[in-house]
Amino acid sequence: MGHRPVGSRPPGHRPPGYRPPGYRPPGYRPPAYRPPYHRPPYHRPPHYHYGPYHYNSGWGWFFTAAIIGSTLVYTTSLPSDKECEKITEKGETLYLCDGVLYRSTYYEDEKVYEIVSDPPAEQxxxxxxxxxxxxxxxxxxxxxxxxxxxxxxxxxxxxxxxxxxxxxxxxxxxxxxxxxxxxxxxxxxxxxxxxxxxxxxxAAEPVAAPAQQAAPTDPAPAAEADGSVTEQPEVAAPADPEPASDVVPDAGTDDAMDEPQN
Missing domain, CATH: 1.10.101.10 (PGBD-like superfamily/PGBD)
Structure with missing residues (x-):
């Protein structure tokens, strides 16, 4: 077997606490995160220490705080009207209350519960x-x-x-x-x-063109009382008049030929 130097690590070894580039812990939210808007059922005065409340139909009333490049969404205590269960995920203790995960942490030297779950879909x-x-x-x-x-x-x-x-x-x-x-x-x-x-x-249907005016047609034949149809007489187009002759006959020529000669 080959000699292995003291302190050597196998290929692919990662030191304890290593996080890959771009790693975000569960519940991470960017600094500009804004909670989804929900019209609260009524107005709640701001907290004396943590400031204004926010409301979500799935989370209930909560606070926000910007901490080290993230936004903390938290409550001061677990909901008292829901059954909460303590669970362990990847060595971390969380609290599951009616489908919402909470993590116990500290903010401004006070114990709070961070909301880890994503907000439910808005109605x-x-x-x-x-x-x-x-x-x-x-x-x-x-x-x-x-x-x-x-x-x-x-x-x-x-x-x-x-x-x-x-x-x-x-x-x-x-x-x-x-x-x-x-x-x-x-x-x-x-x-x-x-x-x-x-x-x-x-959206792409063509617009119908306006209907063109139909050309006038010949009048329909009139119906007689006995049901027979009488054809309308065709009106003949007026014939062009014959052109008048430019030669005027000599009236005295024929008379002169009929007279007896002496």
Whole structure:
């Protein structure tokens, strides 16, 4: 057997705690992360220490904090109205409460519970891109995010691809419509959706040409009382008059020939 130097490691060995490039821990969210908008059931005053509350139909009330290049979404305690189960995943202790994972951590020297699970799908998302426009509150969802990706791919700036139809997305839609000779309304109509590559039924149907006026036809034959049909007499076209002769006969010539000679 060959000699192996002290401290050598086999090929592919990774030191303890090694993370590949681009690794993100469970629940990572970028610093500019914005929680999905949900209209809360009622207003809740801000927390005296952690600031304003946010609401999500699946998460309930929660807080946010930017920590070391990520956004922490957390609560001060586990939900009391749900049954929570302690589980272990990859050596880490988590709490599963009605399908939502929580991780015990600390923020500002206080024990909090970070929400690890992704937010549930929003209700009432638009199913079709046709008709999208700037509304109050803003229209949100994956349909808007796909629209923003297509606008960016077409060379138009939407600000940020966040799934929110805001003023930046409206401006990009208006520029797209202006560059292609459409009405710059900022609303996705069938021609605009077709420009972005959407398959809109009936968007490319040709416009029917106006019906041409039929040429006048001969009048139909009149029907008699006994059911027989009387043919209408054909009106003959007037014949061209014969041209008048330029030679005028001499009236005295014939008389002179009939007179007896002396």
């Amino acid at each position: 009432g998302q638009p199913q079709s891109v046709v008709g999208l426009g700037l509304t109050s509150p803003f229209t949100r969802g994956e349909t808007v995010r796909e629209l923003q990706n297509r606008l960016v791919g077409a060379g138009y700036d939407v600000g940020s691809v966040d799934g929110v139809f805001g003023s930046g997305t409206e401006s990009a839609v208006m520029w797209l419509q202006y560059d292609n000779g459409l009405d710059s309304s900022g609303v996705i109509d069938p021609p605009t959706a077709t420009l972005l590559g959407y398959d809109v039924p009936g």
